[in-house]
Amino acid sequence: MGSNTRNKWYKYLILRRHASLKRYVLKTRLLTRHNFSKLLSKYTHVIVKPVWGSRGRGVIQVSWKGNHKYAVRYENRKIIIRGRTNTYRYIRRKIGYASYMVQRRITRPTINKRPFDMRVIIQRRMYSSEWVVTGKVIKVAGKGYIVSNHTRSKGTLHRFKSGIRRSSVRHLSASALESHIDRVSIRSAKRLSAFFPGHRIYGLDVGINRKGRIGIIEANLYPASSHFLKLKDRKMYYRIMDYKNG
Ligand SMILES: Nc1ncnc2c1ncn2[C@@H]1O[C@H](COP(=O)(O)OP(=O)(O)O)[C@@H](O)[C@H]1O
Ligand SMILES: [Mg+2]
Structure with a gap:
């Protein structure tokens, strides 16, 4: 199985072939x-x-x-x-x-005219089967880029609610959107865990559109924690580390 952890097509099929996730996974x-x-x-x-x-x-x-x-x-x-x-x-x-x-492609909303999507971290503790969203960050693409990957595009990062409030989807309810994203993310982690037993962390790239529709872009099994270290508020970073430690 090993190398499947980085195979986007394999992970796509896992998520897409789950009845209650299908509509959230971009074709x-x-x-x-x-x-x-x-x-x-x-x-x-x-x-x-x-x-x-x-x-x-x-x-x-x-x-x-x-x-x-x-x-x-x-x-x-x-x-x-x-x-x-x-x-x-x-x-x-x-x-x-x-x-x-x-x-x-999901047509993403913007912050300062640049498209953004988000990274959601879902974890469980060592001897627990309860999945928890421990981190969520908005990644804005850097000038001229379509990818929001922080290092490549030199984009910016925002906490979820403050990012939504300054974005082109400020009319959406950030709380409702957040709880929807959390539900879909936890469901995704549960689904993936059937194929990667023993694995305790996932990082989902999630896009939304102007209407607040959710589109899963990809699932990562080795998500970076550095995004959360770059936010002024380190609370999510410490939570992620705490879960990693057990
Ligand atoms: N279907 C898509 N719709 C909109 N943006 C996308 C889509 N696929 C990728 N992107 C953008 O490109 C970035 C990188 O793509 P991704 O599938 O996450 O691959 P990588 O493993 O290189 O991060 C995403 O974070 C997102 O900003
Ligand atoms: Mg990615």
Whole structure:
């Protein structure tokens, strides 16, 4: 099993094949010309990313702009390509034969015009089967980036409620949204734990849209704690450490 812990496609299937999680998991397929075309036609915007990726490496956004034009965004660059076949070829040239996936993009709300998503930490203690959300942080993408990974995009971090209050979804109830995210996150941890017995921590990347709809982007088995160390308030950081210790 070992290496499956970092296989995004495997973890996607675990979550997607659970009846009460299905609607929260963004539809994903392995990248083929056919699947690329199908998801792009259906959703207009897709994210292409490596099955074995981490830290935002290799994440590409493709958007249909109408009139046979496609916008490809990668790192902090953006180019326009004519034709879907050309667009697919361009991406293939970039990524070679590595295993990639294509995923529905969730249209994220913004803080200072930059999109954000969040990292949710779910843990259990050593001899307990009770999963608890111990940390939650809003990650805002850095200027020009689509990925919110803190180090890659030089983005900013916010505590959940204060981030929501200063965002383009300040009209949503932060408490209602938070409890919904917590419920979905705990359900995800329980589901994953059936496949990774003995594992006690998960870090979910969760997106929301303008209406407060939740979309699970990916599940991490080795989430960094550094996000929480960078917040002025260290409470969540110490809680995460406390759970890690037993
Ligand atoms: N389907 C998606 N919709 C919107 N944003 C996404 C999507 N997939 C990835 N992203 C953005 O790219 C970042 C990196 O993608 P992710 O799947 O978490 O891979 P990694 O392992 O590199 O962190 C996410 O944190 C998010 O900011
Ligand atoms: Mg991630």
